[in-house]
Amino acid sequence: MKVSVKYFANMRDRMGRADETVELDEGATVASLWAKVSDEPMPENTLIAVNMEYTNTEEALKDGDEVAFFPPVTGG
Amino acid sequence: MKVVVQEALFDPWEEVRNYQEQNLPKGKHGGSVIFVGTMRDFNEGVDGISRMYLDHYPGMTEKHIERVCEDAMNEWDIMDAYVVHRVGEIKPDEPIVLVAVWSRHRAMAFDACRFIINDLKHRAPFWKREQRPEGEHWVEGNTADERAARIAS
Numbered sequence: 649m650k651v652s653v654k655y656f657a658n659m660r661d662r663m664g665r666a667d668e669t670v671e672l673d674e675g676a677t678v679a680s681l682w683a684k685v686s687d688e689p690m691p692e693n694t695l696i697a698v699n700m701e702y703t704n705t706e707e708a709l710k711d712g713d714e715v716a717f718f719p720p721v722t723g724g
Numbered sequence: 725m726k727v728v729v730q731e732a733l734f735d736p737w738e739e740v741r742n743y744q745e746q747n748l749p750k751g752k753h754g755g756s757v758i759f760v761g762t763m764r765d766f767n768e769g770v771d772g773i774s775r776m777y778l779d780h781y782p783g784m785t786e787k788h789i790e791r792v793c794e795d796a797m798n799e800w801d802i803m804d805a806y807v808v809h810r811v812g813e814i815k816p817d818e819p820i821v822l823v824a825v826w827s828r829h830r831a832m833a834f835d836a837c838r839f840i841i842n843d844l845k846h847r848a849p850f851w852k853r854e855q856r857p858e859g860e861h862w863v864e865g866n867t868a869d870e871r872a873a874r875i876a877s
Contacts, residue, residue, distance in 0.1 A: 658851075720866075721850055722845075722851050723848050
């Protein structure tokens with residue numbers, strides 16, 4: 649299956665890209681996606697969204713999902 | 725209820741006046757609470773911040789703030805809520821965010837406005853990158869609203 653991945657703010661700088669499409673095995677989770685896109689452990693304060701809803705590393709992914717990784721938010 | 729995320733500079737007072745005229749029935753609201761967040765030229769002990777760039781997650785940002793406004797309208801007896809938030813390049817003294825809430829009585833409007841801005845600051849996907857004298861800097865976290873934390877605890 650394929651998922652689209654987005655990185656924002658300093659996560660985009662750290663990854664050196666804003667987005668990408670990643671091919672994953674069935675049953676993959678957010679944690680296994682991260683292991684595929686980065687050799688480094690995920691920074692502790694990373695926020696995760698799947699299809700624009702906050703979630704955690706254990707969420708199982710499905711084909712066509714949009715996954716985003718980003719640092720704590722600083723709007724307002 | 726309306727949520728707008730835009731690059732363009734806006735006049736919060738004109739926005740409030742226009743929104744109220746077009747959306748609020750006359751003679752029915754007893755209180756309106758308006759929060760305007762403005763860009764400072766100092767932050768975290770650093771002076772001379774000349775501008776900032778506000779990054780966001782298009783789609784999720786709007787969806788998240790709309791849900792927070794709906795939650796506020798369900799939680800408190802408020803009549804309407806209007807939020808405008810800028811993205812892109814912002815300069816000191818320019819407005820960043822407007823949260824306007826109308827209700828029959830003041831207490832509801834105060835509580836709902838505070839709830840919306842606090843959630844927005846801690847959950848809505850926006851990120852500030854400041855232009856400081858020594859270079860660009862991603863702001864790493866918003867200051868906590870200590871009073872709100874005290875009330876909640």
